[in-house]
Amino acid sequence: MRKRHSIDKAEWSETRENHYHKDCKDMAFEFGDRLIEVDGTVYLKRKEVEIKVIKPLKRKTFWYETWLKIKEIYNA
Structure with a gap:
């Protein structure tokens, strides 16, 4: 029996969000920074x-929105 299309789309969206999350962390790491999430807000930790x-x-779309902002910060 085939899966419902909506389930496939939900799984795809989750996979895509995980990809954006990883990209955000990788971009920050490249510049020696860290990303911290506190109560639904993302902070960039530079030094202290x-x-x-x-x-x-x-x-x-939490990490997609964050990814857009991180790209803007690092001019990536």
């Missing part, structure tokens, strides 16, 4: 300073 990056509007 935490800089607020974004508080994404939708949980479903």
Whole structure:
């Protein structure tokens, strides 16, 4: 029996979000920084300073929204 299309789409969306999450962490790491998520807000930790990056509007696109902002910060 075939899976429902909506389940496939949900799984694909989750996979894509995981990819954006990894890309965000990789970009920060390349510059010697770290990303920290606290209460739905993402901070960039440079040395000992935490800089607020974004508080994404939708949980479903949390890391996509963060990825867009991180690309802007690093001019990537």
